[in-house]
Amino acid sequence: xxxxxxxxxxxxxxxxxxxxxxxVGKGEVYGLLGPNGAGKTTTLRMLATLLRPSAGTAAVAxxxxxxxxxxxxxxxxxxxxxxQVYERLTGREVLQFFAGFYGIExxxxxxxxxxxxxxxxxxxxxxxxxxxMSTGMRQKxxxxxxxxxxxxxxxxxxxxxxxxxxARRALLDFVLQYRGLGHALIYSTHVMSEAEEVxxxxxxxxxxxxxxxxxxxxxxxxxQGSLExxxxxxxxGGA
Amino acid sequence: xxxxxxxxxxxxxxVLRERRVLFTTLLLPILLMPILMYGPLLFFGNAAxxxxxxxxxxxxxxxxxxxxxxxxxxxxxxxxxxxxxxxVREQRFQAAVRFRGGTFTIYGRxxxxxxxxxxxxxxxxxxxxxxxxxxxQALQARGLSPEVLEPVRIVTQDASRVQERAAGIFAFLxxxxxxxxxxxxxxxxxxxxxxxxKEKGTLEALLAAPxxxxxxxxxxxxATLTVALAAALAGVGGIVLGGTLVRGLFSGxxxxxxxxxxxxxxxxxxxxxxxxxxxxxxxxxxVSIQLSLGIYARSFKEAQSYMAPxxxxxxxxxxxxxxxxxxxxxxxFYLIPAFNVMLxxxxxxxxxxxxxxxxxxxxxxxxxxxxxxxxxxxxxxxEDVVFRN
Numbered sequence: 001x002x003x004x005x006x007x008x009x010x011x012x013x014x015x016x017x018x019x020x021x022x023x024v025g026k027g028e029v030y031g032l033l034g035p036n037g038a039g040k041t042t043t044l045r046m047l048a049t050l051l052r053p054s055a056g057t058a059a060v061a062x063x064x065x066x067x068x069x070x071x072x073x074x075x076x077x078x079x080x081x082x083x084q085v086y087e088r089l090t091g092r093e094v095l096q097f098f099a100g101f102y103g104i105e106x107x108x109x110x111x112x113x114x115x116x117x118x119x120x121x122x123x124x125x126x127x128x129x130x131x132x133m134s135t136g137m138r139q140k141x142x143x144x145x146x147x148x149x150x151x152x153x154x155x156x157x158x159x160x161x162x163x164x165x166x167a168r169r170a171l172l173d174f175v176l177q178y179r180g181l182g183h184a185l186i187y188s189t190h191v192m193s194e195a196e197e198v199x200x201x202x203x204x205x206x207x208x209x210x211x212x213x214x215x216x217x218x219x220x221x222x223x224q225g226s227l228e229x230x231x232x233x234x235x236x237g238g239a
Numbered sequence: 240x241x242x243x244x245x246x247x248x249x250x251x252x253x254v255l256r257e258r259r260v261l262f263t264t265l266l267l268p269i270l271l272m273p274i275l276m277y278g279p280l281l282f283f284g285n286a287a288x289x290x291x292x293x294x295x296x297x298x299x300x301x302x303x304x305x306x307x308x309x310x311x312x313x314x315x316x317x318x319x320x321x322x323x324x325x326x327v328r329e330q331r332f333q334a335a336v337r338f339r340g341g342t343f344t345i346y347g348r349x350x351x352x353x354x355x356x357x358x359x360x361x362x363x364x365x366x367x368x369x370x371x372x373x374x375x376q377a378l379q380a381r382g383l384s385p386e387v388l389e390p391v392r393i394v395t396q397d398a399s400r401v402q403e404r405a406a407g408i409f410a411f412l413x414x415x416x417x418x419x420x421x422x423x424x425x426x427x428x429x430x431x432x433x434x435x436x437k438e439k440g441t442l443e444a445l446l447a448a449p450x451x452x453x454x455x456x457x458x459x460x461x462a463t464l465t466v467a468l469a470a471a472l473a474g475v476g477g478i479v480l481g482g483t484l485v486r487g488l489f490s491g492x493x494x495x496x497x498x499x500x501x502x503x504x505x506x507x508x509x510x511x512x513x514x515x516x517x518x519x520x521x522x523x524x525x526v527s528i529q530l531s532l533g534i535y536a537r538s539f540k541e542a543q544s545y546m547a548p549x550x551x552x553x554x555x556x557x558x559x560x561x562x563x564x565x566x567x568x569x570x571x572f573y574l575i576p577a578f579n580v581m582l583x584x585x586x587x588x589x590x591x592x593x594x595x596x597x598x599x600x601x602x603x604x605x606x607x608x609x610x611x612x613x614x615x616x617x618x619x620x621x622e623d624v625v626f627r628n
Contacts, residue, residue, distance in 0.1 A: 048447045051622050073449040084440030086249065088256040093249075100245045101448040129256075145444065 001026055001153050001184035002047065006056030009042050009208075016042045018208040019056060024184045024201075026152070029175060031199030031216070032188040033231065039208040040188040044155045047186070048078055061152045074102060077146035077154045081161025084142070087131035091122070091141045094130060095148055102149035116144045120174065136167035143174060154178060154185045160194060172198055192227035196220070204231050211235065242450040246458025247465075250432055254466055260431075264424045264466060268474035272416070273481025281485065290357040297362060298323045298335030298346075306338065306369055313365035315358070333358040336366070402510070402590030411560040414584030416474045418553055418577075421522045424470020425463045425529050426546050432459040433533030434542035437625070446625065456530065456616045463526040464519070471518055507590075513597060514587050520604040521580040525549075527611030534618045537627055553577060560585050573599035576607050 002024040009017040017039040024030040032040045045051040047058055049069035058065045061075035085094050092113070099109050117123040122140040125133055130141060146154060156175065160168045175198045179185055187199055195202055195216075202219050204212040212219070212234045216227075223230025254260055291314070298320035299307065307317050320326050323335030327346040333355040334347040343366050347359035375385045397404065436442035445455065529546060536542035556578045559566075563585050566572075573579040573596050583600040586592035618624050 045443075045626075050443065050446055051626070070449045070451070073447055076447070078444060078447050080440065080443060082440050084444065086253065086441055087439070088253045089249065093252065097245060097249050098444070098448060100240060101242060101450050105240070 001028075002030075002058065002060055002186065004043075004047070004056070004058040007043065007046055007053055007058050008055040009039075009046060009051060010054045015208045017046065017053075020205075020208075020210050021056075022203050022210060022213060024153075024186055026184055027179055027182045028201065029179050029185045029187055029199045031195035031202035031227075032186055032205060033190070033192060033195050033202055033227065034205035035190050038190075038205040040190075040205055041157055042208075043205070044078070044157050044186065044188055047072075048076055048155060049073060074149070075151050075153060077149070077151040079143055079146045079154065079156045079159045081158035085130045085138055085145070088129065090127050090129055091133070091137075091144075092126040094141055095126075095144055098145045099148050104149060112148050112150075116148055119147075119177065120144055120170075135162065135164060136170065139163060139167050139171060143171070147178065152183050154183060155188070156185065157188045158190070159187075160189070160191065168194075192231060196227050202227065204234055206235055242454040243458045243461065246445075246450075246455060247461045250428065250459055250462030251465065253431065254428055254462065257431075260427045260466075264420075264427055264470040265473045268416075268420055268470060269477045269480070272474055272477025273484060276412070276478055277481050277485040286354060287357055290354060291361070295333055295358050295361070297358065298326045298332040300335070300337040302336060302338045302343075306336075306343070306366065309365045309369040310336075310362065313361050313368075315361060315365065327355065334362055336362055400590040402588065411557075411563070411585060413475060413478060413588050414560060414581055415557045416478060417471050417518060417584060418521070418557060418581060419550070420471040420474035421467045421518065421525055422529075422546075422550055422553065424473075425467030425522065425526050426543075428463040428466045429459075429526060429529035429533045430536075430539055430542040430546070432463060433530055434536040435533075435539050437534070437536075437628075438538045442625065446619075452619050453616055456612070456619055460523075460526050460530055460612065460615065463529065464522050467522045467526055468518060471522070510587050510590065510592070513592065514584065517580055517583055517587065517597075517600065517604075520601055520608060521577070523608040524576070524604055524611055527608060527615045530615040531611065531618045534615070535624050535627070553581075556581055570595070570599065574603045576604070580604060 002022075004023070005021050007017060007020040008015065020039075020043060022030065032043060034040055042051060046053050047060060047065060049065050049072050053066065060072045063071040063075065065072050086097070089097065095113060095116075096109060099105070099112065104112055113126070117126070120140045120143060122137065122144065125137045125140075128137075130138060133141070160171055163171065172194060175185060175187060179198075179200075187195065189195060199216050201213070201215050203210050204219075212222075212230075214222075219227055219230045223233060294314045294316050296316045296318050297310065299310070299317040300320055300323050302310075302317065310317050318332070320332070320335060323332075323337050323344075324346045326332050327335050327348060330348075334345060336346070337344045345359055345362050345366075347353075348355040349359065371385075374388070378385050378387065433442075436445065446452075528549070532545040532549070533542045536545055560581055563582065568582070572582055579600040583592055583596055586596060
């Protein structure tokens, strides 16, 4: 579903992302892990065609991010941290606005809305203005916006930032649910404990480089049951 | 529904649900403009009328009895004083008069629109009448008619166009406020649609949608253009409405003020259409510039600080419009961005615009608007601008 090959991004003599290669298959959650400034967000922005790679390329759902940006976007959903949604629109209006870009209108929109409402449990808040919604409800609107067109690839970038314990739990449960539908997810975070819960494979990023990649079980073994410890050991040049 | 329309509707919904923006850009101009434009005139007219009607004490020094009587006839109460100038300076009297060596010296505080200047005016009229009566008496004593002093009559008649007379002393203010309100009205929406989205973090999701950037920018530009024009119409509407109301309801209060009050628009239908077309083209240019500045800014506040000088840039040429009559107009003036629009608006309001001026201004402004829109799209394409945090 996602295949990155030598993906790189430079900013005036600095490699923000340095020749990154990885693949994510169907029904798989890939954890892109690392501290702030490791290059995770830049990587996701390149996959989402928001940034142009300086070198290398990637394919999302079979479409090249350099050659077919609009096709890539049609097959992608993004959930960012911070619950950023248009505050002066209602939940329904936000979803209708974005759904239209994917050609989802009329009856098709109503069907998708029912599907996403049932999946996330959000039917009662749809007609509220976003600015009147709780943090958890906003987060559901953000997720619904990202998956209403049922993208085969979903990118989550620090998606639990600013969430309370209930909303965080709901998001992690959603990740597993969406994986269960056979979709590919890239879960980018600096919170290793979250990755331990939802990821199937992980890649450690540091200084723009992918310094480790393996299955969650392998990484946990490396860190004696902790991804955080595995990350530190890997950076210190341990096993 | 096309992406442009979808984005346009979203932006307009956001504006319509923000009462602050609605109030400041649409409602406030309608309410404020009549007060701002005609309030001082009404106040001054009323004060002038009252000053004429009421009796004011004035300091007098060494005035002949006949002159004192002339002052009393003009509804002034002479009060003897030894220090007329100091009395006026210290505001013990609004005005004072001294007679010495055949000269009447009138003292008043004459800086700005003071009540003192109105009282001085009353004294001048009274003393002029007194002087005229003295001249008449002297001429009659020599067997001459006072008419020898006026062998010919001089009559001045206003030959300006109907449109210019209707606009009156506010002729240059109508284009002035049209430009100001276009800038002001567009600013709030342009910032909200660019730096505002950036700051709130919603821009990334929009740019990640499968929509060509040109359509994103066009949708935002159309919404900004709509509000900018609505604000301009509200502002000019306020002036015209105020002018109509003031002339109809408060004409009595305006006695003593400039009779060419104006503030109305009396144009041919084509001229209204031309006024609108010129405003649309100018707004398109400004909106594109505002979007470029807005997307470059990192935050709402930063965008405001970028756009504030834009307003100042236009103040100088706008103020020069007051003296447009002294300007020897050259065809190339109508190619100077923004200044050409101001000149044309001035000409349209006064009914003096020529077809070639319309063509040059419209053609060049359309070209500039296209370039500015291209710049806006280019700014949206630039990673270092969009992700400049």
